[in-house]
Amino acid sequence: MPEDGQKLISHTSGGFLSRSRTIAPPTWSRWLVPPAALSVHLSIGQAYSWSVFKPPLEKALDLSGTQSALPFQLGIVMLGLSAAFGGPLVERNGPRWAMFVSMVCFASGFLISALGVATSQYWLVVLGYGFVGGIGLGIGYISPVSTLMKWFPDRPGMATGIAIMGFGGGALIASPWSTQMLGSFGTGTGGIAETFLVHGLVYAVFMSLGVLLVRVPADGWLPKGFNPAKSAAKALVTTANVSARNAIRTPQFWFLWVVLCFNVTAGIGILEKAAPMIQDFFANTATPISVSAAAGFVALLSLANMTGRIVWSSTSDLIGRKNMYRVYLGVGAVLYLIISLWGDSHTVVFILCALGVLSFYGGGFATVPAYLKDLFGTFQVGAIHGRLLTAWSVAGVLGPLIVNAIADSQKAAGKTGPDLYTTSLYIMIGLLVIGFLSNEMIRPVKDKYHEPPLVTVDEPGTLATPQGGS
Amino acid sequence: MTEQTETASRTPLMILAWLWVGLPFAYGVYELLLKLSQLFSG
Incomplete structure (x- = not known):
């Protein structure tokens, strides 16, 4: 029997999907x-290219813009909810189960949507892509996180950076691919249904690599040359474990929630209005920006967002998570200040600052799992x-709301050019400063x-090594 | 089979797995770069 105070974890045998x-x-x-x-994250990242389907759906099913956005919006809500509430199930059942559930939900979402379009029942598209597919997004997003950190305890930032970069990359693949497919099959109900059908089947096959390939390390496994004691000697890095239930009772969780929420809000603020913003900034100058150049600018921001995920997250392994967020929030605020003061002085100034902000936005997403691991352990x-991803959901509403509402009210007041955005930029700076202070408040989690x-048990009555586990 | 041989036997799987995700990713980046060129030509 285990000693008093020790927790028993049973590794009973199970089906193919079991841990x-x-x-x-x-x-x-x-x-x-x-x-x-990556096979999971590159697939579910497709969600951010939903806009490709909007015009054809609006035309084929006579929908408004608001209606055609519903599947995506419900999908993002379900992402947040299933990641927040499905997390304990993912931890209990393991990554293969989670990837399988994600694959079934995400692919089924497309298949149900195909049926919905073919029969002109739009509610099936909302239910399929939004509700069922959205569960696949949330479970898939968190499925590899703890597994990657157990395999890469020496480089957790890099490991999760790779996966979360994949989520950014998913839209880069899906956007041109879906466009080409709609071009081939047509944009009527038949063509859209066929496109959804092919998406569902191809994503099911593509994600199955993850289901088949994912492995968890054996208890006590450590990479060669890695010394956990040396790693734990770094500030804020713990060797203890905190449950999800207890984590949300700690101030550290909520400080980090604010950090993530405001970092994402600031990034989305630019991302949401990137194309009109750069055009407005240089509308009254000698170097106006054309529509196609603005589209190129948006592409450049996507590249910065994706690159930031792997580069900054890997850098956090070297300089520490708290320092990395000091850069995201502190330097981010300075970059926003430069945009608001001198953004219209030269396109290079504007573009470089925007690139920095977007790379920090991506980096903030990718570094947060490793920050959580440092504070709460891998358990x-x-x-x-x-649960922390609820901050993303809030930021997803907050960022566009701030920038759009202020730009609209400024336009109504007769302002033009950079003046449309000055107030929003100052609000973003304020949010980043609050995030910076919140990051400064983060201390190691109390022992209680x-x-x-x-204690892991392979057979009844047998005690094994206490390392690894969960 | 020695540990080294077994590790070496994973090499084809490693190549296949990385190509599986790497090729679509490369396609996405290529398409992105095509769009990006508009910034400098537009």
Whole structure:
């Protein structure tokens, strides 16, 4: 029997999807795990290219712009809800189960949508892509997080940076691919239904690599040359574990929630209005920006967003998570200030500052799982990450709301050019400063929130090593 | 089979897995770069 105060974790055998069937043999390479994670994240990242389907759906089914946005909006809501509430299930059942559920939901979402378009029942598209597919988004987003950090305890920022970069990359693949497919099949109900059908089937096959390939390290496994004691000696890095239930009772969780929410709000503020913003900034200058150049600027921002995810997240392994967020929030605020004061002086100034802000936006997303691991350990980090993603949902509403509402009111007041955005830029600076201060408030989690030491049991009555686990 | 041989036997799987995700990703980046060129030509 385990000693008093120790927690019992049973590794009973189960079906193909169970955690016990995914324990890696000693010769398994950890570099096989990032492609498994990427196969899921590159797929579910498709969500951000939903706008490709909007005009054809509006025309074929006689929908308004608001109606055609519903599947995406419900999908994002379901992403937040399923990541927040499905996290404990993901932790309990393991990454293969989570990736399988994500694959079934995401692919089924497209298949149900195909049926909906073919029969002109738009509610089926909302239900399929938005509700069912949205569950696939949330479960898929958090599915590889804790597994990657167990395989890469020496470089958790880089590992989750790869996966979360994949989410950004998903839209880059899907956008031209879906456009080409609609071009081939047509934009009538038949063509859209066929496009959805092919998407569902192809994504099911593509994501199955993750289901088949994902492995969890055996208890006590550590990469060669890695010394956990040395890593834990860094500020804020813990070797203890905190449950998801306890994590949300700590001030650290909520400080980090504010950090993520305001960092994302600031990034979305530019991303949402990037094309009109750059055109408005230089409308009254000698170098006006054309529509196609503005589209190129949006593409450049996407590249910065994606690159920031891997580059800054990997950098956080070297300089520490708290310092990395000081850069995102502190330097981000300075870049916003430069845009508001001298953004219209030269296109290079505007573009470079916007690139910095967007790279910090992506970096903020990708670094947060490793920050959570530092503070709360790997025990239920996926579930804690899921709950933290509610900050993303709030920021997704807050960022566009601030920028659009202020730009509209300024326009109504007869203002033009950079004046349309000055107030929003100052609000973003304020939010980044609050985020910066919130980051400064983060201290190590108190011992009272820590879980008792883990004890793994392979057979009844047998105690095993306390490392790894969960 | 030694540990080294078993690790080496994973090499084809490693290549396949990275190509599986790498090729679509490269396609996405290529399409992005095509769009990006508009910034400098437009």
